[in-house]
Amino acid sequence: xxxxxxxxxxxxxxxxxxxxxxxxxxxxxxxxxxxxxxxxxxxxxxxxxxxxxxxxxxxxxxxxxxxxxxxxxxxxxxxxxxxxxxxxxxxxxxxxxxxxxxxxxxxxxxxxxxxxxxxxxxxxxxxxxxxxxxxxxxxxxxxxxxxxxxxxxxxxxxxxxxxxxxxxxxxxxxxxxxxxxxxxxxxxxxxxxxxxxxxxxxxxxxxxxxxxxxxxxxxxxxxxxxxxxxxxxxxxxxxxxxxxxxxxxxxxxxxxxxxxxxxxxxxxxxxxxxxxxxxxxxxxxxxxxxxxxxxxxxxxxxxxxxxxxxxxxxxxxxxxxxxxxxxxxxxxxxxxxxxxxxxxxxxxxxxxxxxxxxxxxxxxxxxxxxxxxxxxxxxxxxxxxxxxxxxxxxxxxxxxxxxxxxxxxxxxxxxxxxxxxxxxxxxx
Numbered sequence: 001x002x003x004x005x006x007x008x009x010x011x012x013x014x015x016x017x018x019x020x021x022x023x024x025x026x027x028x029x030x031x032x033x034x035x036x037x038x039x040x041x042x043x044x045x046x047x048x049x050x051x052x053x054x055x056x057x058x059x060x061x062x063x064x065x066x067x068x069x070x071x072x073x074x075x076x077x078x079x080x081x082x083x084x085x086x087x088x089x090x091x092x093x094x095x096x097x098x099x100x101x102x103x104x105x106x107x108x109x110x111x112x113x114x115x116x117x118x119x120x121x122x123x124x125x126x127x128x129x130x131x132x133x134x135x136x137x138x139x140x141x142x143x144x145x146x147x148x149x150x151x152x153x154x155x156x157x158x159x160x161x162x163x164x165x166x167x168x169x170x171x172x173x174x175x176x177x178x179x180x181x182x183x184x185x186x187x188x189x190x191x192x193x194x195x196x197x198x199x200x201x202x203x204x205x206x207x208x209x210x211x212x213x214x215x216x217x218x219x220x221x222x223x224x225x226x227x228x229x230x231x232x233x234x235x236x237x238x239x240x241x242x243x244x245x246x247x248x249x250x251x252x253x254x255x256x257x258x259x260x261x262x263x264x265x266x267x268x269x270x271x272x273x274x275x276x277x278x279x280x281x282x283x284x285x286x287x288x289x290x291x292x293x294x295x296x297x298x299x300x301x302x303x304x305x306x307x308x309x310x311x312x313x314x315x316x317x318x319x320x321x322x323x324x325x326x327x328x329x330x331x332x333x334x335x336x337x338x339x340x341x342x343x344x345x346x347x348x349x350x351x352x353x354x355x356x357x358x359x360x361x362x363x364x365x366x367x368x369x370x371x372x373x374x375x376x377x378x379x380x381x382x383x384x385x386x387x388x389x390x391x392x393x394x395x396x397x398x399x400x401x402x403x404x405x406x407x408x409x410x411x412x413x414x415x416x417x418x419x420x421x422x423x424x425x426x427x428x
Contacts, residue, residue: 113146172350221266255333334405345400348423
């Protein structure tokens, strides 16, 4: 799930569904049958014999052993993603009515539920994103069967359990493949432009200024590449406001999220960055010496936090074009379809994941803790995004998002992606 913004932002992905219903009719029927079955129908009364305690224990043990074998077969069974067989290339056709959008989804991707009410712009956005995924993988990517807006009850339950309702979530890890959903939060999407504006204010980025003035307002410690991507989104918002949609705003929100995280990362690791990335770089040292700035790390360790921040701001301003030490590498914010791509990554990942792997395998809670504690894996995941570092499922979904956008990922990233059963689709 990708989470809501209130002042600051925190994106999360969650595969839990807000509502899961259980059908108990079959259980009720079973009880009825048992109650109406007479014990003498199959065994004559005079032939019935009481079983000894030893016999009962033996029978019980046999039943448990059989049940154990069945359970073991189910839980340890592997799961392999079978490629879809859609058309290699589909031309997206913008629908003029909701009925046309629904028919497009069903005819091209066999979607069972496609329900966005009368929101034609949303329906077209989803269809266009699905076409992009399909064409990227030449018809071999399995498309989720149900896409819809969340109900009020689902949003309320999500808010109660997680503290907020996200932009979107996928329930595929808990459902059969033909009952998997990607669910969208209509209220969040409708207000995405407002949220984006609030984040710009929080980051002190004024889109009404000229680009050179905006760059002068760059926050030391923030990822400069992400900062520049935010400016591109702002540029479209200012120059073509009539074309600036809710979905460009969502892209901007994800970029702002990454920017905030880069600031947090820098704040938590500034001494380490200073020692290992600045005072260990010859070009940086030469520039600092030329400006009469100390290159002795011990001098900085003695400074109070406020004075250290002031000095680092001065240093980063000098090195900004020479040593981009604050860049934290991200492949989020690739396009206005990032949210959909991310959730489709969860869906396809679930199709490639067995129950065994979820409960006690490489995607279990125990292994997730090891993933977070493993410095090498964390460094690899950081090449994708800060969010990819939070757990293996998010790492896979973030990688898939990048792959959908046509990004070529580093070899170590792809190796880790495959290790965690990331969906490898033919023609990928």
